[in-house]
Amino acid sequence: MFRKYCIYIYAKSHDYAVSIGRIGKLECDFxxxxxxxxxxxxxxxxxxxxxxxxxxxxxxxxxxxxxxYPKYVATTDYLLQKRNGIKHINIIDFMKNCEKF
Incomplete structure (x- = not known):
């Protein structure tokens, strides 16, 4: 839950409008x-x-x-992968480097 809160605050601080989505029965965090x-x-x-x-x-x-549009899986993992064009990012490095989604 803390990681989601961090992503939410980070996105808002970079002027993104943030919402939660559903794709059928599946949920997209942000x-x-x-x-x-x-x-x-x-x-x-x-x-x-x-x-x-x-x-x-x-x-x-x-x-x-x-x-x-870009799609991300944000984790604390340091071994990162890419799957079907979806980027796997390390939350800490992403924020530390002030990257944009």
Whole structure:
């Protein structure tokens, strides 16, 4: 829960409009919109490396979104991967480097 709160505060501090979304029965933790109406989708988890089941759960809802806006799985993992164009980011490094979604 703390990680989600951190992402929320970080996104708001970078002037993103933040909402929560549903894709069918699946939930997307955050849908972010910038001033130019560009969207980004973010799933937040502590780790996805612990099990294939956890990894699949976090990627599944983002894989259901068929537009071309950026999609992220944000974790505390340092071993990062990319799956179907979805970026796996380390929350701490992302914020420390002041990156944008």
């Amino acid at each position: 849908i972010l919109r910038d001033h130019d109406s560009n969207y980004s989708y973010v799933q937040v988890a502590y780790t996805i490396l612990a099990s294939k089941e956890t990894e699949d759960r976090e990627y599944k809802s983002l894989e259901q979104i068929k537009d071309n």
